Amino acid sequence: MHPHASSLLGLLRRSERVVDAAIAPVVFTAMAALIAVITLQVVSRVFFTAVGWTEEVARFLLVWITFLAATLAFRRGRHIAVTFVVDALPGLPRRLAHLAALLVMVGFLAALVVIGYEYMQVQSFQKSASLRLSMTWVYAVMPLAAAIMAWYALVDIIALVLGESPSRAEEPAA
Numbered sequence: 001m002h003p004h005a006s007s008l009l010g011l012l013r014r015s016e017r018v019v020d021a022a023i024a025p026v027v028f029t030a031m032a033a034l035i036a037v038i039t040l041q042v043v044s045r046v047f048f049t050a051v052g053w054t055e056e057v058a059r060f061l062l063v064w065i066t067f068l069a070a071t072l073a074f075r076r077g078r079h080i081a082v083t084f085v086v087d088a089l090p091g092l093p094r095r096l097a098h099l100a101a102l103l104v105m106v107g108f109l110a111a112l113v114v115i116g117y118e119y120m121q122v123q124s125f126q127k128s129a130s131l132r133l134s135m136t137w138v139y140a141v142m143p144l145a146a147a148i149m150a151w152y153a154l155v156d157i158i159a160l161v162l163g164e165s166p167s168r169a170e171e172p173a174a
Contacts, residue, residue, distance in 0.1 A: 005162050012155045019148060020075050027068050034061040053130040060128075060138050067145035074149045095160055102157045102166070109150035116142030 041054035073079050086097045120143065123135040156166030 009155075009159055009162055009164060012158060016075060016152055016155055019151070020072060023068050023071055023148070027065055027072065030061050030065045030068070034058060034065065037061065056128055056130045060133075063138060064141045067141040071145050071148045071152070075152050098166065099157065099160050102153050102160070105153045106150050106157070109146045109153065112146035113143045113150065116144075116146055 037054050037058050040051060041058065044051045044054070070079075086094055086101070089097060116139065120136050120139045123139050126135040127133065128135060128138070159166040
């Protein structure tokens with residue numbers, strides 16, 4: 001591989017690790033907040049009057065956790081996949097099949113970015129019931145997560161084209 005291509009791929013993979021390292025503590029913090037909010041909800045219902053906003057906050061946190069954690073799983077290659085056909089192929093056909101799958105994935109994720117952004121705009125006039133929070137913020141995670149996953153898939157495509165393995169199996173799960 002050309003030295004410039006190798007350094008470009010190294011830079012792209014470092015950018016993936018930086019994004020991943022930024023998302024992981026956000027997901028962890030959101031999980032801790034979700035546990036705290038649900039605990040508050042249960043305690044307040046049992047011992048006091050129910051705190052009205054806890055159900056809404058828990059729902060919004062769960063949506064954000066789901067999408068952001070999906071980006072972490074995507075980067076680590078932990079999404080469910082049926083790969084026995086591709087794995088059975090020899091070298092070049094396997095790479096081409098993997099490339100085709102990544103291109104389809106990027107197309108889907110790009111569509112999800114556009115549709116998610118449009119949905120965000122449609123919901124921008126709606127406010128949540130308890131918090132009066134613009135629903136734009138709730139739905140913003142959909143195009144954000146899709147864009148991040150599309151970036152990861154594009155880096156995999158570049159790696160494949162340059163003759164490297166896009167596999168995440170060699171990287172430790174953080």
